[in-house]
Amino acid sequence: MTDSxxxxxxxxxxxxxxxEPIPRGKLLEIFDEGEREAAGEALDTVVSRxxxxxxxxxxxxxxxxxxxxxxxxxxxxxxxxxxxxxxRTKLSMxxxxxxxxxxxxxxxxxxxxxxxxxxxxxxxxxxxxxxRLIKIAGRKQVVGKPFLYRTTREFLMxxxxxxxxxxxxxxxxxxxxxxxxxxxxxxxx
Amino acid sequence: MTDSxxxxxxxxxxxxxxxEPIPRGKLLEIFDEGEREAAGEALDTVVSRxxxxxxxxxxxxxxxxxxxxxxxxxxxxxxxxxxxxxxRTKLSMxxxxxxxxxxxxxxxxxxxxxxxxxxxxxxxxxxxxxxRLIKIAGRKQVVGKPFLYRTTREFLMxxxxxxxxxxxxxxxxxxxxxxxxxxxxxxxx
Amino acid sequence: xxxxxEQQGGLPESWRVQLPIFEGPLDLLxxxxxxxxxxxxxxxVAVICDQFYxxxxxxxxxxxxxxxxxxxxxxxxxxxxxKLLLPRPATADGEEAEDPRQELVERLxxxxxxxxxxxxxxxxHSVRRGIWSRPAHPLELEDDxxxxxxxxxxxxxxxxxxxxxxxxxxxxxxxxxHVPRETFTVRDQFQRLLEVISPDRPYDLLTDLxxxxxxxxxVAAFLAVLELAHLSLVRFxxxxxxxxxxxxxxxxxxxxxxxxxEG
Numbered sequence: 001m002t003d004s005x006x007x008x009x010x011x012x013x014x015x016x017x018x019x020e021p022i023p024r025g026k027l028l029e030i031f032d033e034g035e036r037e038a039a040g041e042a043l044d045t046v047v048s049r050x051x052x053x054x055x056x057x058x059x060x061x062x063x064x065x066x067x068x069x070x071x072x073x074x075x076x077x078x079x080x081x082x083x084x085x086x087x088r089t090k091l092s093m094x095x096x097x098x099x100x101x102x103x104x105x106x107x108x109x110x111x112x113x114x115x116x117x118x119x120x121x122x123x124x125x126x127x128x129x130x131x132r133l134i135k136i137a138g139r140k141q142v143v144g145k146p147f148l149y150r151t152t153r154e155f156l157m158x159x160x161x162x163x164x165x166x167x168x169x170x171x172x173x174x175x176x177x178x179x180x181x182x183x184x185x186x187x188x189x
Numbered sequence: 190m191t192d193s194x195x196x197x198x199x200x201x202x203x204x205x206x207x208x209e210p211i212p213r214g215k216l217l218e219i220f221d222e223g224e225r226e227a228a229g230e231a232l233d234t235v236v237s238r239x240x241x242x243x244x245x246x247x248x249x250x251x252x253x254x255x256x257x258x259x260x261x262x263x264x265x266x267x268x269x270x271x272x273x274x275x276x277r278t279k280l281s282m283x284x285x286x287x288x289x290x291x292x293x294x295x296x297x298x299x300x301x302x303x304x305x306x307x308x309x310x311x312x313x314x315x316x317x318x319x320x321r322l323i324k325i326a327g328r329k330q331v332v333g334k335p336f337l338y339r340t341t342r343e344f345l346m347x348x349x350x351x352x353x354x355x356x357x358x359x360x361x362x363x364x365x366x367x368x369x370x371x372x373x374x375x376x377x378x
Numbered sequence: 379x380x381x382x383x384e385q386q387g388g389l390p391e392s393w394r395v396q397l398p399i400f401e402g403p404l405d406l407l408x409x410x411x412x413x414x415x416x417x418x419x420x421x422x423v424a425v426i427c428d429q430f431y432x433x434x435x436x437x438x439x440x441x442x443x444x445x446x447x448x449x450x451x452x453x454x455x456x457x458x459x460x461k462l463l464l465p466r467p468a469t470a471d472g473e474e475a476e477d478p479r480q481e482l483v484e485r486l487x488x489x490x491x492x493x494x495x496x497x498x499x500x501x502x503h504s505v506r507r508g509i510w511s512r513p514a515h516p517l518e519l520e521d522d523x524x525x526x527x528x529x530x531x532x533x534x535x536x537x538x539x540x541x542x543x544x545x546x547x548x549x550x551x552x553x554x555x556h557v558p559r560e561t562f563t564v565r566d567q568f569q570r571l572l573e574v575i576s577p578d579r580p581y582d583l584l585t586d587l588x589x590x591x592x593x594x595x596x597v598a599a600f601l602a603v604l605e606l607a608h609l610s611l612v613r614f615x616x617x618x619x620x621x622x623x624x625x626x627x628x629x630x631x632x633x634x635x636x637x638x639x640e641g
Contacts, residue, residue: 005244010267012246013260017268017510030267045244055194055234057201071202078199079206081219086207090525093539100540116543118550131528159533160296160327166334168325168537170544208512209527257511265508280503282496283401289495305492307485308402308447324532342530348502349509357498359491 002035007042008049015046021066043067091131098124102134103155103167107148109140125149133158191224196231197238204235210255210346232256253345254352287313291323292344293359296337298329314338322347403451404489406433411486418486423462423479427455458482562595565641567602572631575612580623583614602639609635 002010010030015022024043031039047067050060061070071079091099094117101116102108113121128134137150151164161167191199200216213232220228236256239249247258260268280288283306290305291297302310317323326339340353350356400406410426411418430452437444461478477483526535575581583603590596603624606612611631615623 008244009246009261010264012244013264013268013510014246014271016247016258016260017272017512019513027271030271042244049244055197055201055238057198057203058205069205071205072198075199075202078219079202082203082207082216085215085218086211086527087525089528091528091531092525096526096531096535096539097543100536101543103536104540116547118546158528158531159536160325160337161533162327162330166328168336168533170540172537205512260508260510262505262508265510268508268510279507280500282500285496285499285503286401286492289492289499292499293492293495305488306402307404307451307489308445318534321530325534326532336533341532342527347506348499349506357495359495 002031002038004038004042004045007031007035007039008046011039011043011046015060015067015069018068021061021064021068023066027067091127092124094119094121095124095127099128099133099151099155102128102149103151103164104170106150106164107137107140109146109148111144111146113149191220191227193227193231193234196220196224196228197235200228200232200235204249204256204258207257210251210253210257210342212255216256250349251351252349253342257346281313283308283310283313284316288317288322288340288344291317291338292340292353292356295339295353296326296329298331298335298337300333300335302338402445403430403448404486405493406430406448407451407486408490408493418490419483421479421483421486423455423459423482427452427459430455454482562598563641564598564601564605565636565639567595567599568605568636568639571599571602571606572611572626575606575624575626577626577628580615580625583622583624605639 011027014027014030024040027043028036028039047060047062050056050058050069057071057075058069059072060067097117098113098121101113105112105116110122110125113125125134129136132152132154134149134155135152136147138148139145140148156163199219203216203219204211213229216232217225217228236249236251239245239247239258245261246264247260249256250259286306287302287310290302294301294305299311299314302314314323318325321341321343323338323344324341325336327337328334329337344350345352398409400409407426407430408418410429411421414422414425414429416422434444434448434452437448458478571586574586587596587599590599603612606624607614609631610627610629612624613627615625617623
């Protein structure tokens with residue numbers, strides 16, 4: 001027989017990991033059939049415990065026919081602030097892609113980066129400039145004289161490279177990722 | 190002045206929403222500068238509260254230089270049952286050996302790993318790279334410029350370490366062939 | 379102890395029933411040290427070498443693939459064994475020379491430490507495998523795409539991104555469809571003509587050229603005819619009506635002559 005404490009713990013763990021509301025019945029299915037009634041009581045205990053305690057940032061919400069854990073709405077401001085704080089050290093996948101293009105095709109212009117990625121990349125280039133991962137290295141002598149971008153010393157340091165020559169050649173992508181994925185014809189670029 | 194209850198609630202909410210370890214300093218940055226000391230105490234309260242309560246499925250762990258909320262390991266069975274997944278797959282002995290070499294001898298190259306293990310290890314290194322337990326951290330400036338490998342933050346998280354210094358100590362190297370060595374017994378050969 | 383080992387000689391019988399699986403040659407060596415109940419530092423090379431070799435034979439009998447790593451290690455052991463049979467010369471200052479086993483012993487000790495470390499990682503792993511964290515979903519707070527902490531970005535990620543870009547680029551910019559251009563070589567035409575031209579039956583050159591598929595083939599065929607004439611393999615006869623007839627001569631084609639023709 002599972003004791004109530006363990007049932008509560010198990011229910012809490014499932015609610016914690018789940019990202020969508022879980023119907024009561026489905027939640028109780030993690031226990032044997034004979035235990036479901038006791039488990040129902042344990043669930044009520046978990047719900048009321050979250051509601052009652054002071055200093056709780058999370059509560060159990062019953063929505064759309066299910067239970068889920070959510071942060072208390074009045075704490076929104078703190079969360080917003082937190083994401084501003086952490087956002088400073090984060091890069092989006094778009095930024096990483098752009099960084100990879102600049103690294104391997106430098107010096108490269110904004111329009112060229114856009115051509116590789118198929119989407120406007122000026123915002124991402126700006127982010128990378130702010131993070132000092134890339135720098136402006138002159139202008140290309142073509143119509144419009146676009147800026148040329150290069151990677152910085154910080155870039156090299158971040159990736160533990162002594163010089164740009166240490167960047168793994170494109171062919172090594174196969175070594176690192178395996179060739180069984182999409183066959184890549186590097187010469188065609 | 191924010192009261193301690195609200196601070197605790199805010200910290201809990203942030204820990205709940207962030208899915209990765211957050212360094213103490215970053216957590217406290219959501220409060221005004223003058224309040225950081227009180228916030229630090231509130232954080233300690235949150236951590237100890239999670240540790241103490243019965244029927245808790247979730248705990249605050251200090252790992253990879255930060256705090257995060259995770260489920261208690263003994264609830265694995267319930268979570269597996271609910272989410273119908275096996276959770277993290279096992280690591281083979283070959284992978285663990287290779288991981289141990291990278292962890293204790295980092296930065297280390299592929300050929301060096303092979304030397305330590307006596308077997309070709311490139312496949313295992315690739316697996317560990319894919320699971321983000323190790324990363325490429327530059328190249329060694331020797332012939333062939335092999336990649337240097339290091340363990341990642343994910344490695345620390347996976348093994349519950351705050352930093353690499355928390356790795357269980359490796360048995361000290363005995364100086365087998367030290368100065369006062371016993372003369373070799375030839376008949377034992 | 380040593381004499382015991384020598385008498386014992388081969389592998390224990392139990393091995394023949396259950397063949398342990400080793401992570402590699404060093405793992406096998408450690409195992410041999412263990413079952414012989416000796417210290418790594420005092421490894422009896424001759425005995426271990428024989429047992430190692432016997433294990434490889436066993437693998438062969440069982441049709442197991444013997445990895446090159448094992449064979450390499452076996453060669454090292456045999457080399458070491460032979461070295462130990464020779465008397466060791468004293469060094470210049472009279473000290474005893476280095477034990478030839480030193481390198482092997484150090485490798486084995488290091489490997490043993492690594493194995494122990496791997497074992498403790500395995501124990502931690504088996505407990506912590508049960509820990510679940512919350513998947514990242516910033517609760518409708520930000521409409522951001524997934525972000526990765528700069529500190530976690532490694533060269534591997536950078537290469538991964540580059541690969542994504544290249545694959546996508548290629549997908550969006552497929553190679554223009556091109557019909558492979560047939561190429562006609564003089565050598566092919568040369569060989570074709572040699573087969574159809576005979577010594578006693580006239581072969582009409584213009585008819586042949588008219589049957590070619592395109593101008594490139596005509597040019598190649600014409601050059602081939604000139605080549606045939608140059609090598610005296612054919613002779614020409616022009617009729618009153620203007621037809622050019624070709625006959626094969628008696629001369630044999632030399633291999634080097636064929637190779638010299640543009641292929």
